[in-house]
Amino acid sequence: MVQRKSSRPLRRVRLVAALTVAGLVAATGTALADTSADRKVVQEALDQLTASGALGVQARVADGSQRFTARSGKAELGSNRPVPENGRFRVGSITKTFVSTVLLQIAGEGKLDLDAPVVRYLPGTIDGRITVRQVLQHTSGLYNYTDALPLDPDEFERIRYQHWTPAQLLKIATDKPLDFDPGTRWSYSNTNYVVAGLLVEKLTGKPYGKAVEQRILKPLHLTDTEVPGDNVDIRGPHAHGYVTVAGKPNDITRLNPSVAWAAGEIISTTRDLDTFGVALASGKLLKPAQQREISKTTTVSPEYGLGLGVQTLPCGSKVWGHGGGIPGYSSQLLTTPDTKKRLELSATSAPTGGDPNPAFLKLLNEVFC
DSSP states (O other): OOOOOOSSTTSOEETTTEEOSTTGGGOOOOOOSSOSOOHHHHHHHHHHHHHTTEEEEEEEEEETTEEEEEEEEBSSTTOOOBOOTTOBEEOGGGHHHHHHHHHHHHHHTTSOOTTSBGGGTSTTSSOTTOBHHHHHHTOSOOOOGGGGSOOSHHHHTTTTTOOOOHHHHHHHHHTSOOSSOTTSOOOOOTHHHHHHHHHHHHHHSSOHHHHHIIIIITTTTOTTOBOOTTOOOOOSSBOOOEEEETTEEEEOOOOOGGGTGGGTOOEEOHHHHHHHHHHHHTTSSSOHHHHHHHTOOOSSSTTBOSSOEEEEOTTSOEEEEEEEEETTEEEEEEEOTTSSEEEEEEEEEOSSOOOOHHHHHHHHHHHHO
16 A cells, blocks of 8 residues: 555556565576675665666665665755665555454454454445455455545645545445455455454454554564554654655655555564564464465465465565555565565655666565575
């Protein structure tokens, strides 16, 4: 969030919308003789990203015992200040993985049946055929509410500080017919995670952000991660993101993230995302049965589990993770299932365009292949 839906979860890379695990199938990289990531090649890839549409980018790489951070570009237009190496940023749809983890924890406690209809827990909210699993896996058919929002930069300006309630976001979607019969197709819809957030609140009796905080952030000591609600600011060191409005650069860093809610409002750092990714992939957050569920794909959803993208690269490496995008920021959390190779990345958009795919694929090949 906030990203338009696409026909596949991991197929497109766009700095403006969401730097996702997209485009991996198009990668041509092969396994390298030296399996450790080369700092120089990583830096070259980041420099290529800033030359092709990003104002600034920061990355955290782990490859076995080797760990390092790298950055490129600048933190703000009109300044030579570099991107903070552990700056905070809007993670967009990576929020979904936090939310799905909480719901799977609740399922492990026997309080939620993944294959039960959502209306068992939230009566009268959505089509009675849609199950919890279908919501988490984007196979529900629910219309993507962000497709109805004015997200083009010139139009978004008039709603950037607007407060949105989950009920308002859900109504946008439920006023539209289903895109398809539940369970018959995969289609990315931010509406699914508005429903997921409401499920968390119903089953815990707490705001979904508080549940994320108590169940994930505090136990993992993710002190630089927050669910901001209506707070328009990013506290602490951070890079600025931009869009073009009326032909001129416009700083979009400050906005009301309630428009993304449980689909994409979290703020974090590469360090905190790395800690979360390791904990999730290594089974520290979920019971074994739910650990298997989060990465389980199907013929209908071959590359997306429950709030988690799953894909095998051409070089044979398997990666788990999620990408995210919200105006001004694109992000990525990726790990191999054994957590030996990992990448977390944040890119801030500049008011100029470009094709980031070659640079991103170079980065993926260097870290994972």
